[in-house]
Amino acid sequence: xxxxxxxxxxxxxxxxxxxxxxxxxxxxxxxxxxxxxxxxxxxxxxxxxxxxxxxxxxxxxxxxxxxxxxxxxxxxxxxxxxxxxxxxxxxxxxxxxxxxxxxxxxxxxxxxxxxxxxxxxxxxxxxxxxxxxxxxxxxxxxxxxxxxxxxxxxxxxxxxxxxxxxxxxxxxxxxxxxxxxxxxxxxxxxxxxxxxxxxxxxxxxxxxxxxxxxxxxxxxxxxxxxxxxxxxxxxxx
Numbered sequence: 001x002x003x004x005x006x007x008x009x010x011x012x013x014x015x016x017x018x019x020x021x022x023x024x025x026x027x028x029x030x031x032x033x034x035x036x037x038x039x040x041x042x043x044x045x046x047x048x049x050x051x052x053x054x055x056x057x058x059x060x061x062x063x064x065x066x067x068x069x070x071x072x073x074x075x076x077x078x079x080x081x082x083x084x085x086x087x088x089x090x091x092x093x094x095x096x097x098x099x100x101x102x103x104x105x106x107x108x109x110x111x112x113x114x115x116x117x118x119x120x121x122x123x124x125x126x127x128x129x130x131x132x133x134x135x136x137x138x139x140x141x142x143x144x145x146x147x148x149x150x151x152x153x154x155x156x157x158x159x160x161x162x163x164x165x166x167x168x169x170x171x172x173x174x175x176x177x178x179x180x181x182x183x184x185x186x187x188x189x190x191x192x193x194x195x196x197x198x199x200x201x202x203x204x205x206x207x208x209x210x211x212x213x214x215x216x217x218x219x220x221x222x223x224x225x226x227x228x229x230x231x232x233x234x235x236x237x
Contacts, residue, residue: 006033007034017204033206040200043196043226044226052163052224056221060154063152069210072208075116075204081197090208092123117130157171158171
């Protein structure tokens with residue numbers, strides 16, 4: 001996986017992105033991990049102000065180690081190229097924010113993420129939910145997620161951005177042979193140029209706290225209209 005970079009406790013095994021530890025003898029608690037595409041991605045053109053359209057599709061599994069005590073979740077995120085895992089960002093912070101920055105939705109944070117959250121923290125609307133985060137761990141839009149974390153079923157997610165409508169949308173399904181028809185489970189209207197730099201890092205983050213679970217990305221592809229020479233990036237190729 002030469003095109004994937006790992007941070008924290010994330011690693012690859014058998015062509016699967018393991019975002020957090022999963023061995024029986026590992027300590028699962030309080031860990032963080034990130035797996036990102038190794039090359040910067042152009043989100044918009046500073047000269048023309050042209051903003052990209054993009055779609056990413058990934059297949060993932062979140063599986064509880066203990067069906068009664070699990071957490072915390074996975075995110076797909078866009079951030080500055082030099083972004084790294086913040087200190088103390090385990091648990092509900094999803095390896096995205098430190099406690100000092102998590103609730104300050106200033107443009108200084110510069111991170112946009114879609115979270116698949118399995119544990120209700122004090123800032124969350126429900127236990128299992130999907131949320132869109134803009135510079136803060138407090139989601140700007142959420143929807144209840146009928147997850148299958150207890151049995152580790154395979155989920156498919158599509159995250160798309162329409163630059164004309166400024167629409168960031170999420171579609172999630174557990175269907176065995178899923179087909180993406182452009183509909184969404186959740187969306188938020190946002191001009192990404194107002195929150196992110198011209199070039200960004202894309203990828204996944206995950207964390208555990210006192211509650212633990214396994215976070216695996218089985219397949220991933222990303223397509224962007226501004227990537228002239230290499231429009232399609234297959235993360236696990």
